[in-house]
Amino acid sequence: MKSNRILVALLISLVSVNGYATPLSDTLIKRYESISGQEANAQSGETFWNQDNNGRSCNSCHGSDVTQTGKHVKTKRVIKPLAPSVNTERLTDENEIEKWFKRNCKWTVKRECTPSEKADVLKWLSSQ
């Protein structure tokens, strides 16, 4: 029992310190940081997430609260929550992360995102 409590306490403290970062999201954030030379900033990530780009935004499809399901603005397809706190499959597959950054940045900001932007967004997402 005692060891269980210690384990639970340890897990809770880990969550409160690192949010819901996965080993992969940490690795990718470090990689992007080393390319851009800038430290990832979760708040900048959230700002980027919600910024309007000629009527398009990350939140157009995913919503501002990523613990909720989103909906593709055109096809109305339901998108599972991106927040790792409610969807443990998120931020666990590098190919998925890179694929969606590429596709969705081109849709949203009409270009690929910079390593710094990707680091910020990942940092913010991994705290959700």
Add this chain to the structure above:
Amino acid sequence: MKTIVNNVRWVVGTSLLTGALGVAAVGIASADEGKWRLFGGDDDEHGEYEEHRSSKSMPIDNSPERQLYVDECAACHMAYPADFLPERSWRKMMSGLDNHFGENAELDAQTQTAVTDYLVAHSGENSSNRRAKKFLRSVNSKQTPLRITELSYFKRKHDEVPDRLVTGNPDVGSFSQCQACHGDKAEQGYFNDDTVDIPNHGRWDD
């Protein structure tokens, strides 16, 4: 803690889903009998019934090739049945993913090839599905259509459906939203009238 909550959710969700599927299976079986008795004599409906039967016995494709198609394409839209378009349409579609009906849907080269291979292997020409054959016959051999909704067989099957129930319906939006009215079985290629339930309207009897 989250893990425990998630596990409980999973168990509850699975039980509910199993129950729902059971109820749905019973409902479909009885609807099937009713349709046969009511419409069995009609030629076209007989064809529909044959399709119905074949789709019932049609095994669900659980192959990794289909799973890849579903993962890559159905994240954004319904997994349209590959046999509703000819091979040349899929090849054209898959070579223009950077502008996919106005969206960027790029894939890495390896995935793009694998998805194309799946679509071509299951395209209209390679299908024994009756409805797929009707779609294929309705395609002008000189054209390479990209939208299933523009094929004349599609138009013929939907010509009595008023726009207000589709484009004017906030829960449908367009004729490309097959699943909105045909339900989740549409992704398995099941499009018979008995599963049609138009949001904010109800069942469709033509």
